[in-house]
Amino acid sequence: MAVPRWLFFYLWIAPHALQAVLAIVMIRRRLLQQFPAFFAYTVYEVVQFLVLFTMDQFDSVPQIQWGTTEIIGRTGSMILRFVVVHEIFDNVFQSYPALKAFGGVVFRWATVVLMIIAVTVVGYSAGTDLNRFTVVYTILDRAVSIVQCGLLVLLVLLARFLSFPWTSYAFGIALGLGFFASVDLGIAALRAQYGLAVAAEITDPISMATYHCCVLFWVVTLLRPERVIGRVGSPPSQELEHWNSVLQRLLQQ
Amino acid sequence: MTITLLLILFALAALVFFVLGGFGPIRHLDQNKLSKHIREVDLEAFRNLVDPDEEEFLRVNLPPNEFRAIQRQRLRAALDYVAAVSHNAALLLHLGQSARRSTDARIAEAGQNLVENALRLRLYSALAISKLCLRIAFPVAVLQPAGIAERYQQMTEGAAQLGRLQYPSNGALFSRTL
Numbered sequence: 001m002a003v004p005r006w007l008f009f010y011l012w013i014a015p016h017a018l019q020a021v022l023a024i025v026m027i028r029r030r031l032l033q034q035f036p037a038f039f040a041y042t043v044y045e046v047v048q049f050l051v052l053f054t055m056d057q058f059d060s061v062p063q064i065q066w067g068t069t070e071i072i073g074r075t076g077s078m079i080l081r082f083v084v085v086h087e088i089f090d091n092v093f094q095s096y097p098a099l100k101a102f103g104g105v106v107f108r109w110a111t112v113v114l115m116i117i118a119v120t121v122v123g124y125s126a127g128t129d130l131n132r133f134t135v136v137y138t139i140l141d142r143a144v145s146i147v148q149c150g151l152l153v154l155l156v157l158l159a160r161f162l163s164f165p166w167t168s169y170a171f172g173i174a175l176g177l178g179f180f181a182s183v184d185l186g187i188a189a190l191r192a193q194y195g196l197a198v199a200a201e202i203t204d205p206i207s208m209a210t211y212h213c214c215v216l217f218w219v220v221t222l223l224r225p226e227r228v229i230g231r232v233g234s235p236p237s238q239e240l241e242h243w244n245s246v247l248q249r250l251l252q253q
Numbered sequence: 254m255t256i257t258l259l260l261i262l263f264a265l266a267a268l269v270f271f272v273l274g275g276f277g278p279i280r281h282l283d284q285n286k287l288s289k290h291i292r293e294v295d296l297e298a299f300r301n302l303v304d305p306d307e308e309e310f311l312r313v314n315l316p317p318n319e320f321r322a323i324q325r326q327r328l329r330a331a332l333d334y335v336a337a338v339s340h341n342a343a344l345l346l347h348l349g350q351s352a353r354r355s356t357d358a359r360i361a362e363a364g365q366n367l368v369e370n371a372l373r374l375r376l377y378s379a380l381a382i383s384k385l386c387l388r389i390a391f392p393v394a395v396l397q398p399a400g401i402a403e404r405y406q407q408m409t410e411g412a413a414q415l416g417r418l419q420y421p422s423n424g425a426l427f428s429r430t431l
Contacts, residue, residue: 099372124256142260149267156271161379162372163346178271186264193257 003205011208015215016049022215025222031169037087038173041080048073071137078144084177085151091170092159099162106158107151114150118143122192138192145185152178172221176214183210290344292337299338302331324392332385339378346371 003011023042026032032039052070055061086107093103122142155174158164164171187203301307308327312320349371352364 096369096372099376102376121256121260146260149264153267153270162375163343163350175271179268182264182267182271185267186261189257189260189264 002201008205008208011205011212012049012053015208015212016046018212018215018219019046019049022219022222025219029222031222034091035084035087035169035173037080037083041077041084044076044080048077075137075140078140081148081177081181082144084173085148085155088170088174088177089151089155092155092164092168092174106154110151110154111147114147115143117150118146121146138188142185142188142192145181145188149178149181149185152181169222173218176217176221179217180210180214183207292340294334294337294341299331299334302327302334321392325389328385328389328392332382332389335378335381335385339375339382342371342374342378346375 019042023039023046026035026039026042052066052073055066055069089103089107093099122139152174156178159171184207187207190203308324311323315323345367349364349367353361353368355361355364
């Protein structure tokens, strides 16, 4: 099931063009200080694309060299995405001094637990590739996908439980990343089961399309002004009395 | 193959979760009707339910089977109270979140304090709920969800302070309440 060439090129070029736009939006909105890792990740993806695309245009570049560069580039992306997840945790908890330390502890422990789970899962699952390089890559790919997906699920769960306002840029970035991480995890599992080359025909277009959607979501999120929760309006006096009586009962019990 | 299937299922569940988390209905509370959503909590009754002396008295004076049955009932009741405290903490979190964005520095500070207290209490309640569930399973074990009542009182005091700052015209009413 090969996708048409034009669609493949569109899915390859468009998300990175959008990421260049995203980087500009971040500079214009002065979001660099708030999300330095996300900015670095965005710029890295654009640079990585430019390198790979340029290499692709030259017939003199052997396929193996292109493939190696791609895998090294993807590994860099994985590491940077991990840094972005850490940055989102920091960003979400930093406005709550009481929970600052809690956020750090949750991140560290969740990472350790998820890594143990990931190593166990990867250790028990099968692989078909014989190439040592691709075996290492698929193992790393699955392990990192499990950890990232798990961390983002935990973050969204915590945010829901603690009633954090679902309005900030950090959540937009987290949701986009979570969406991509979950699809990437499924794809990593398929790659490990059927081999990089066999799965590539099906999984690559899905992965690229998902990434396109995520980047589009990030651009839309960062282009919109950050929603600020309005002030509490004065409740009608009878509501206030009711509220007072509820508090009174609670405190006098 | 089983692990691959499990991973794909987890990935699908996470995908649905993120889509619902981002685009699903977000609960917006009408703050003017906040009091209607507040659940009553009898702090004294709750303290009594988790009082170690009371528990010890029952343990000494009742046959083991009867003690376990009664203790389970007491713990279920305590669980209901903690759930109500957690629910109220979530509501007051909404109130505090809005207040801490106020242009009035005093209201913003009171809102921030309320948010911090409510956040701590919400986390603490989650811990207490898990402890109580464990104790319902093993009623003889000694695990006290101590501190909930004190923290709840601290939080409601914070809410009252915020109320006094936001609605000074009703100051007398608030003073009487708190």
